Amino acid sequence: MKVKVTINVLAIFVVLFSASCEFRQQSEQKVTDSIDTAAFLKVGDSVTMLLQKILLENVMQATKAGGPEYAVEYCNEKAIPLTDSISILHNCRIQRISDKPRNPLNQPSAADMLVLNRMKMPGQAKAELVSEAGSIVYYKPVKISMPACLNCHGNENGQINSNTLSVIKQKYPADKATGYKEGDLRGAWKITFQKSE
Secondary structure: OHHHHHHHHHHHHHHHHHHHHHHHHHHHHHHHHHHHHHHHHHHHHHHHHHHHHHHHHHHHHHHHHHHHHHHHHHHHHHHHHHHHHHHHHHOOEEEEEOOOOOOHHHOOOHHHHHHHHHHHOOOOOOOEEEEEOOEEEEEEEEEOOOHHHHHHHOOOOOOOOHHHHHHHHHHOOOOOOOOOOOOOEEEEEEEEEEOOO
16 A cells, blocks of 8 residues: 555656656746747848838839839839848848739738738737748738828829829739728738748
């Protein structure tokens, strides 16, 4: 009888000790994850701020030089090479995604759509991280932030002039990126980082 009790107590002790070790390892993993999360969010924020600044400056210069139609041509020819150069610089993959893409390359995946739908919910339009198949994916919402955006993304019956609309239709025959209002969610930046081993 004493042997049985001793074995049971020993078994309970082993289980509790194992659980304690496992809890400690999980806690340490959470701390590591929170440090990594903060680091990935910081890098993602910095990359997207740089991208938005450069793209906005260039689009504004193109608009001054030749109007919104020239800005559409600029985006068609220069936006992806510019994004790719920043991807190389930061060793990541940068995409723009939208449920109403202008460029078909910006079509979201099913996983991307889950994030975009979350961002559309009140108070949820904020940067987030998702772990995906050996990668960390950073998403940051892109909004129609100023009236000038509506020159290319507003209502086709009045906000977008006919010359600009003609260039949009020529450069992007499958365009869906119109009909927005100021403050609407246009899409998101998607930055994929490889997890370090």
